[in-house]
Amino acid sequence: MTAPARTGGGVPSPARSSKPRERSLKAVPAERRRSAAAERAYARRAQRTSPKRGPAVTRQQAVAPKAPFVVMVMVVLGVGIAAIMWLATQATADSYRLQDARAEETRLARQVDQLRREVALAESPASLADAAAKLGLVPAGDPARLRQLPDGTVEVYGKPSAVQPPPPPTSSSATPPAQGEQPAQGQTTQPPAQGQDEAAQQAGGGQTPPQG
């Protein structure tokens, strides 16, 4: 494959070239019989001319806009640095605030935990019963049940049983009531008992409760 390329390349080259340097080369007989000195001279000329001309022209053109560009870059850099510093400060300040907020959150979460625990303990039936006993309340006895008939009369089912006075076995709740509280206890237990008696009397006198 290499041989045809070489022959192909050799034939059209003389016809195409139009640049002066090429033309001068073409003047040399086909087999390039240039001496070493001529070779060096060409090289020297090439070194002298070609690299210098281009840059010299462009440098002259770039001189004018250099100063504003530098100023602009400096301004951009300055603004950038200032912005970065400001942001960094803000970030640090925020991280402190975040830390504070986290600490506050932990504290509040613990408080919620604590309160949840207290509420759960306070609303458990056992502690409610204790609290009620301390107020002098006793569990209700067997109630009677009333039914109002369409004609307005009331039927009584069952016989209400009187509530026992506060039981003595709960020593902790029995001892605390001081002298001041005793009459209050009497008041809370007696009137219901009377009321129940009345209800029972009414039941006996008015409607006869169907048994069973």
Place this chain on the structure above:
Amino acid sequence: MPGPSRGRPVRRPLSVRGPAPRKRRGGNSRVRLAVGRLLLVGALLLAGIKLVQVQGFQAEALSAQAEQQRATKIDIAAPRGSILDRNGNQLAFSVEARALYVVPKRMRQEWAEALEARPEIGSFEKRIADMAAFIEQTLGTEVAGQKTDRDTMLAKLSQDTTYVELVDNVDPAKAAVITEKYHNIGSEYRAVRVYPNGELASNIIGAANWRKDAEPPATHGLLGLEIAQDNLLAGSDGLRIVDTMQGDDVVIPGPDRSRELAAATPGKSLELTLDVDTQYAVQRMVTDYTTKSKARSGSAVVMDSRTGEILAMANDKTFDPNDFGNATEDELRNIAVTSVFEPGSVNKLVTAATAIEDGVYQPDSVLRVDGSIKVADRRIGDWWQHGPMDMTFTGVFAKSSNVGTLMTAQKIGQDRYSDMLRKFGLGKRTQSGLPGEESGYVPPLNQWSGSTFGNLPIGQGLNMTLLQMTGMYQAIANDGVRIAPRIVRAEVSADGSRKEVNPADTERVVSPQTAKTVRDMFRAVVQKAPGPDAVAQSGTGVPAALPGYQISGKTGTAQQIDPKCDCYSSSQYWITFAGILPADNPRFVVGIMLDNPTEGPQSAAPLFHDIASYLTQRYQLPLSAEQSPIVPLVV
């Protein structure tokens, strides 16, 4: 061609000074290039070999070693779920706490070094005395049953050991105050399980405690539902990898030094079917009644008749879950499901329901009942002496006649009867979700002896748990459809999503019409007839009646087995009662069992009355539209 080209293509020299030095370089560079190339190739080869060795053969070992040096895996404990009642009241939940510890040896050593540099800081003894005083000042003299007074703390601080735990279950805020003031005191995460209701329902809920030795340390169940549902409550642990100093547990600080590989999945919460208020009231009544009747034990179950949900399950003995270590075996048991008994006459329900379903008798059919009946080689009598008498079919059960029941059972036949026992859920676990549940025992049909069929219909020779017994009546209350009882109503995820737990088993036992007829028949058990015939026409469970409501139920008395003679005892009984409230529009089923009560009325009917009375108030049940009619029992 000038110059030594040696067959290579001639390059055009770029510089005029080119050719002169080139001549000198020629021979040298060739050697140098060759040597350099050789060295480089050699180095590359070596590097390549090492690369293959490190990346290929030693890769695993080395990366493991590196990982070991740097990364430490830490399991993240998932927060444990709560246990709630049906209204969202908390029965068990976890709160965060801290354990305070010191490393006395190191503390002493460090103090000695500091003392050398600055003698004015005072002696080590004074330091730990200050610490002890500050702890007492902050925590008080006792935390969760542990002493934290000055002397106890000082004794612990002055020990010459490597690690001492000062106190457990400290409020995190207080722990932070202490550790901030004294950096030698370390604090460690703990979760404390709180049981706000104490002993209430503790046989069901159980108890859980903190496991230091578990990986990762976490709260795990020990008893009851806490252990039965531990996997669900505990959730699954997450995994975190932290970079640590070599040979140390110190985590290197930095944003990328701690990587959470998997987040912990918080445990699910269990919503139980229990209603804590009902449970409290029933618990109190059962305990009082058991004490009053001097029974060995007593328990009661309240079920929602339509759903099979257990609203209350109380045993006379319970324990304090915060102090389960001191609980006795009896206190830990949930006898309503872990102990079996012979139900006695309560089991006559099976005979009654089957006879009505099969059309053997109608409620007002009249049976001629003798004083006793012979089944195989045994003669079985009634609980009261009587000659031949005419009883209605209703009367047979209202008066709890063994003879009448056995006469009916024989008409039903063994096969059908055995099948019905199974349908009523006897002899197999209810799958209620309660741990330690017993299956009870019903002899298989092929092992029945001649007299077996004289025993089973009257509730002897087979045994069941209280929950199974209550379940039988639930089927009748729920128009003949038995729904397996259950204790867990729903599983609630941490994000609030609920997953309802469906009943394990639903089975039609009898037709709705039969169920209604049987309910109506069993109202006569609590019937109190007026007039001269009162004794003859009244049922066996009159005290269970609740004026204003129709009550349907059955009393039971079963002889216990005397271990001395391996025969039925004539002095020790299981007293049972099962009832439906209200019978005309069933809402609740209550089962009661008393183990050998020795005082007061030998009946659980009064306790049923109390529980039923409470339930009507608690759930505001409307009065029955009509009162139970008085029906003839004996004609």
